[in-house]
Amino acid sequence: MRVAYCLLSVCLLASCSSVNYVGIETYNPAEITFPGNVGKILVVNNAIPQPDDVGCEFMLFGEKVDTCRVKADSALFYACNGLGKAMADISFFKDVLLYHDAVRTDDVYYEDKKLTPDQVKALCEETGTDAVVSVDRMLFESKKNIVAYPEGYVGGEIQVKISGVVRGYLPGRPNPLATVYVADSVFFNEEAPNQIILDRFLPSSENALRASAEYIGMKTSPNFVPHWNSETRWFYTGMGSRWKEASAYAQSEKWDKAVEHWKHLYENSGSWKSKAKAASNIALGCEMKTELEEAYEWANKSGELFKKGEGEDGKNAKLLQLYIEVLRNRVRSDKKLNMQFGE
The missing domain is CATH 3.30.160 (Double Stranded RNA Binding Domain)
Known part of the structure; x- marks a missing residue:
C-alpha cells in the first residue's frame, strides 16, 4: 500500500455540521528517478x-x-x-x-x-x-x-x-x-x-x-x-441514519463500511445534491483505500452533478474540480512511484 491515513476527522459545527475534515498522509514519488540498478x-x-x-x-x-x-x-x-x-x-x-x-x-x-x-x-x-x-x-x-x-x-x-x-x-x-x-x-x-x-x-x-x-x-x-506529504480532505454529512452511520464509520477509519453506506445513498437518493455529496464521499473512501482510479471516477461524477446543480462557479463545484485535479495527479504519481520501486 502506497498511502497511509492517520488523522481522525474534525467536525466543523458539531452535530449540525455538513462537512467533516480528515487528515491524510500521501506517499509521493521522488521528483528525479534514478535507474533501478542504483542502490547506493x-x-x-x-x-x-x-x-x-x-x-x-x-x-x-x-x-x-x-x-x-x-x-x-x-x-x-x-x-x-x-x-x-x-x-x-x-x-x-x-x-x-x-x-x-x-x-x-x-x-x-x-x-x-x-x-x-x-x-x-x-x-x-x-x-x-x-x-x-x-x-x-x-x-x-x-x-x-x-x-x-x-x-x-x-x-x-x-x-x-x-x-x-x-x-x-x-x-x-x-x-x-x-x-x-x-x-x-x-x-x-x-x-x-x-x-x-x-x-x-x-x-x-x-x-x-x-x-x-x-x-x-x-x-x-x-x-x-519518495516522501510523505500531509494534506487535508473532507466528507459531507447528513441528518439521516445512513448518513450518520457512514460518518461514524469514516471517523473510525472503517472506509469499506463507509463507502458501502455512501453507495447506498448515491443509488437511492432522489436529490441531485445528495447524490453529488455521496459521490464525493465515495471518492474519498476509495482514495483512503488507495483505489485511486476509482476515486478519480467518483470525483468526476460528483463534480458533474455539482456543476449541473449549482453551476461551474458554485462553491462545491469548484471544490470538486480541485479534488479531481489532486486525484489526477495522484494517479500519475502512483504510476511513477511504482516505477521507482520497480513494480
Missing part, C-alpha cells in the same frame, strides 16, 4: 564556501557593525549532512554515504561548477556507490538585528537566505541526470531582559547559518527519494 548514493560537497565578509550584515541598536564576519565553510557540510540524513531516513536506497572531503579546490565561491564525468566515475569507484548527489553551489545571506524596546527589553532576529544548486550524477553519462535549484529563508527570533541573556538563546550567526544549511539540505531530499 554518495552525497558530496562540490561547493566553495563564500568569504567570511560576504553576505553578512549585523545591526546593533540601529548601528551597522562594520566588522561583521560569518564563516560559511561548516555550513556546506551541514547542508550535505542534512540532505544525506534525510535521504537515508526514507530507506529507499540500500545505503546513502556522505563523502568525507570537499571535492573542489578552487576559490571561485560564486561559480556553479559541475562534476566532470571522470570525477563522478572516480568518486563512485572509490566509495563503491552507484550514483552521486552533489551540492555544486550554496550561497548564504545573513542579517542579524538587535533592537531595544521602550518597555525595557531587547529583541534579536537573524534572517538567513539560502540559494543553491544540487545535482544528481550517474557514472558513464556526459551530463548530470538532473539539476535542482533551491532557495529559501529561515528566521530566528528571541526576546530577553538584556543582551547578555539574549545571547544565550539567540543562536550565533554561524550557528544560524549551519542550522539553515541543514534545513535546506533536508528540504531538498524529496527531489531524490
